[in-house]
Each structure stands twice: as C-alpha cells, then as structure tokens.
C-alpha cells in the first residue's frame with residue numbers, strides 16, 4: 103500500500119466521492135484560485151493545497167470560488183444542503199467561524215430537529231485548526247469544544263492520513279452537518295492509505311498505541327504528540343496507552359472507559375484553553391462512569407486561558423508540548 | 439491644497455520608509471528571521487500615506503492584515519514594528535501580536551487585523567466615541583477590495599450613516615483578494631457605488647498618485663469634521679507582490695506583474711515634486727539615505743533582540759486556571 107500525506111488523503115476522498123456523486127460541490131475562498139485574473143485558474147486549490155487538481159477535473163460549476171463572505175458561504179451551503187446538494191464549504195482558518203457562527207449553530211445544526219425530523223442537511227464545513235504555525239491570535243485557534251457543545255453538529259478531528267480519508271468519506275455519505283477539522287501542522291505527515299474508498303464510522307475511537315500503565319487521550323494534532331511522549335516514557339518503563347477518539351461528537355466514551363479500566367490512570371491532552379475543553383469534558387465523563395477504575399486523579403494538559411501568542415517561544419510554551427505532557431504523566435504515575 | 443516643503447518631505451519620507459521597510463521584510467522573511475506570514479504593502483505606499491497625511495495622533499485608524507504601511511503612515515516606530523514582526527521582546531505588542539496584529543494606541547493605530555472585515559465595525563465604534571465626546575477627530579477603516587464583500591463591512595457602513603458618525607471607509611482596491619481578482623468577486627464592480635448606496639458620499643482616487651489620494655482625503659476630512667457623517671474612498675492601486683511573501687502567483691501573467699511595477703507611486707511623486715521645483719532630487723536622495731540607515735538599524739536590532747520572557751505568556755489576562 104502506498105504512503106500518502108494527510109493533504110492527499112483528503113483530496114483523494116473528495117475526488118473519488120465527487121466522481122461517484124454529482125451532488126457534491128465545493129465552495130469557499132480560493133478553492134480554485136485565479137478567478138478573474140490574467141493567469142491560470144485553479145492553480146491554488148485552497149490555500150493549503152488540499153483541493154489541488156479538483157477544479158481541473160470538476161470545473162467551475164462544482165468547485166466554486168466565492169467572495170470573502172463567510173456567512174454567505176456557510177449559509178449557502180446550508181441552504182443547498184437542505185434542498186438536495188451536498189456542499190463542502192471551506193472556512194480557511196477555523197478562527198473565521200467567528201464571522202459566520204450563526205449560520206452554523208442556529209441554522210445548519212438545527213434544521214433536522216427543529217423541523218421535526220423532516221430536513222436533511224448533508225454538508226461539511228472544512229476548516230484548519232491549531233497553533234504552531236506562527237500565525238498569531240486570529241489564525242491559530244482550534245475551537246473544537248465550541249462545535250462539540252452544539253447539538254446537531256458532528257465534529258471530526260483526524261489525526262493521521264488514513265483516518266482523514268475514511269472520515270471524510272463517511273462525512274460525504276452522511277446526512278448531517280459535519281465540522282471537519284484539519285490540523286494544519288499534519289498536512290505533510292504520511293501513513294499508508296488505501297487507494298480504494300473506505301468509511302470510518304463516527305463515534306468509533308481508536309487505540310493508537312497499546313499500553314497498560316496509563317491512558318493518554320488526545321485529540322487531532324495532539325495524537326502524534328502523545329504518541330511521541332509515550333515512546334519516550336517507554337524507555338523509562340512507563341507503558342502508556344494512547345486513545346484517539348477521532349470524533350468529538352459523537353464521542354466514543356466506551357473505548358476511553360475500557361482503556362482507563364485497564365490502566366487506572368488518565369491524562370488528557372487537548373489543544374484548547376482549559377475551561378470547557380474536551381479535556382474537562384472527558385475528565386467529567388470518566389469521573390462519573392469510570393470512577394471505580396481510577397487509581398489516581400485525572401490530569402489535563404491544555405493551553406493556558408489566553409489567546410494564542412505570536413512569538414515562537416511563547417507559542418511553543420502555549421501548546422501542550424512534550425515536556426508538559428511528560429510531566430503530567432509522571433505526576434499521575436507517582437500517585438498511589 | 440498646496441503642501442509646504444516640509445510636508446512634502448514628510449510624505450516622501452513615509453512612503454519611502456514603507457518601501458524600504460517592506461523590502462527588508464521580504465528579505466528577512468526569506469532569511470527565516472520572520473515567523474509566520476508577511477503581507478507587504480509594496481506598491482500601495484501612496485494610499486496609506488495620502489490617507490494619513492493630515493491625521494493627528496488623536497485620529498484613529500483600523501487596519502488590515504496588510505497593515506505595515508498603515509502603521510508607518512500613522513507614525514508608528516519602525517524599530518518597534520520590526521521587533522514585533524520578528525516576535526521579539528520590545529516589539530510594539532511585546533511580541534504577542536506579530537505582523538497581523540501590530541497596534542499602537544498612542545499613535546491612534548487601533549491594530550492590524552487578521553480577520554478580513556474585522557476593522558470597519560470597530561472603526562465605527564471609534565467614530566462614535568469622537569462624536570459622543572465631541573473631539574472633532576475622525577476614524578478611518580481600511581479595507582481591501584476583497585473585504586468589501588464581507589457582511590461586517592456592509593453593516594458598518596450602514597450603521598455609520600444611521601448614526602452619522604465621522605468614519606471614513608477607505609477601500610484599497612489593489613485588484614486582488616488573495617488569489618482572486620476583484621473583477622470576479624466584487625458584484626456590480628464598483629465599491630464606491632456600494633458605499634454611495636448606503637447614503638454616504640464616495641469617490642474613486644488614483645492610488646498611484648499621492649496627491650490624488652491626499653486631495654480626496656481632504657474632502658473626506660472636511661465632510662466628517664463638519665459633522666456630516668461618514669465618507670468613502672475607493673483607492674485604486676497595485677499589489678506588486680503576491681498575497682503574501684512567497685506566493686508563486688501563477689494566476690497572474692508576467693505582463694501584468696510588469697504593468698503593476700510600472701505604476702510605482704514613488705518615482706511618480708519624485709517626478710511631480712522635482713518638475714514643479716518644490717523639492718530637489720538631492721533632498722529626496724538624502725531622505726532615502728537616512729531611511730535606509732534607519733531600517734537597517736531596525737532590522738539589525740530586531741534580529742539581535744531576545745525573545746519575550748516566558749512569564750509574559752500569562753500576563754494581561756484576568757484569570758488563570
């Protein structure tokens with residue numbers, strides 16, 4: 103099987119599903135690029151290059167460049183979804199949902215329930231997340247807790263290329279609004295990815311590394327970080343299990359609880375300010391449903407309660423970094 | 439309005455500072471000394487400087503992601519800017535903002551803004567303060583052609599008219615929003631017409647010509663300071679480089695890029711003032727020389743400067759968890 107990057111895996115999924123289903127369209131800013139310009143159209147393929155070649159294959163009726171108008175992009179996607187298309191809207195950086203959040207949480211998320219089950223809203227909002235890109239306070243956030251708390255949205259956080267493809271295909275074949283969060287620091291990471299289509303059901307987490315001493319639950323771009331720390335700890339005889347929930351809504355509580363039942367210890371790694379984070383949320387679930395399994399208090403490694411700072415030294419300290427993850431694990435291991 | 443020799447020198451000094459600063463940013467970015475992205479203002483110098491020329495430190499501006507030129511035009515310190523852009527201690531925002539968030543409230547600079555369409559509503563609020571406190575000052579919202587399509591900008595324009603506040607909406611139409619041409623994205627084609635349709639006067643100015651921008655801005659200022667509510671300028675200019683430093687720009691032909699470079703506001707200014715015998719070429723050369731030294735010093739200082747103290751990570755917050 104060939105290795106593919108996270109970027110290529112998403113492109114593969116979109117391309118093969120667009121071939122299969124003519125109702126899938128893409129809309130967003132510079133998803134093609136070059137419209138109205140003197141040179142070539144379609145050369146951008148979205149600013150991180152995820153949509154490369156799609157304009158060439160599917161043309162301007164299906165790969166639609168929009169003005170810079172996030173409310174109208176997401177709202178139009180919701181309206182098109184409600185009336186028979188399957189739009190994939192792009193919000194380049196998740197930070198920009200501030201401009202269009204009404205269309206997401208008051209509109210798209212609510213149609214199915216609010217209209218008494220009569221409506222389907224098969225749409226995807228793709229957005230990039232994460233710090234570490236030196237992009238400053240308004241281009242570096244993650245926001246997954248914000249989406250996760252909204253009933254009616256499915257929230258996907260792929261941590262590797264294999265999952266990225268399977269989760270995208272699942273989203274494209276479903277009937278509900280999906281927030282698909284792409285980790286911008288993972289675009290070039292590669293794993294083996296099948297050429298053919300496959301689906302990964304939402305709400306099915308994955309044990310990314312087996313271990314018996316402690317459970318690390320990490321989300322999206324924090325999964326590879328947790329895995330790297332687990333390897334370091336293994337040299338000291340600490341055998342950590344790493345759980346990647348893959349989707350935060352629906353959330354696979356069982357895989358997390360089963361792991362904690364085995365290890366008795368839990369550290370959460372979440373790139374988010376601490377309050378109302380996924381870390382806080384999962385800690386509460388485990389404290390409730392897994393209390394008897396716990397041998398030590400649960401610890402979380404999150405960001406501080408601040409905006410994302412620009413200076414690289416500050417940003418590196420802001421993110422859950424290997425030093426802080428390792429320290430949390432060691433503290434939990436010491437407790438008895 | 440005839441400008442004095444000193445004023446002309448100041449205008450050229452600011453335009454050339456932007457030119458030299460941005461060319462240095464381009465160079466330091468390529469050398470790896472500037473983290474993140476850099477959107478430079480090369481080619482648009484006459485716009486920012488023409489708009490800000492008659493503003494005082496008490497007049498306010500709200501800027502964009504392409505904000506370095508606006509900062510310099512409004513009088514921000516170039517060393518503080520370079521330190522900020524490199525993420526160093528001593529930067530205008532302590533290294534916590536970066537290129538897209540430079541702000542200097544002491545100069546009436548309310549911040550660059552990484553959210554397209556983020557500044558105009560804020561500028562309306564700043565204009566409301568001026569009206570409420572009867573300061574006689576104005577507030578300027580810079581936006582691009584791309585930003586003119588953002589709902590926040592429409593709302594801000596309408597509200598400025600309804601509240602009759604001294605806000606000046608400056609749309610720098612450089613022909614592109616990222617990699618998409620304004621001819622594609624701006625429905626109806628005219629940003630000035632949009633502003634007019636909200637009920638404010640609007641004019642189109644040639645952004646290559648400092649004097650054209652300055653005169654149009656003069657009319658805007660007169661209108662606002664007389665308490666007549668908002669005003670809009672659509673300034674037509676050229677983006678010499680790509681959207682960001684390093685943009686390969688396959689969507690623009692070589693001919694187009696050449697044409698953009700041919701519309702350079704700096705030589706045009708030099709030509710006008712020397713032909714009219716307002717300034718000597720040697721005076722302009724001396725200005726350039728001094729600025730190159732200043733920018734060199736700013737860059738060297740910033741490269742050598744230490745990063746911010748880690749303790750500043752949790753400074754300026756009201757709660758820690």
Ligand SMILES: Cc1ncc(C[n+]2csc(CCOP(=O)(O)OP(=O)(O)O)c2C)c(N)n1
Nearest residue numbers: 198504552553554582583584585614615616
């Ligand atoms: C809300 C929002 N949407 C999209 C972007 C990404 N983006 C940054 S600059 C830009 C283009 C802006 O074009 P224009 O307003 O013409 O300004 P210019 O870059 O030409 O100065 C875009 C789409 C953003 N920063 N914020």
Ligand SMILES: [Mg+2]
Nearest residue numbers: 582583614615
């Ligand atoms: Mg533009």
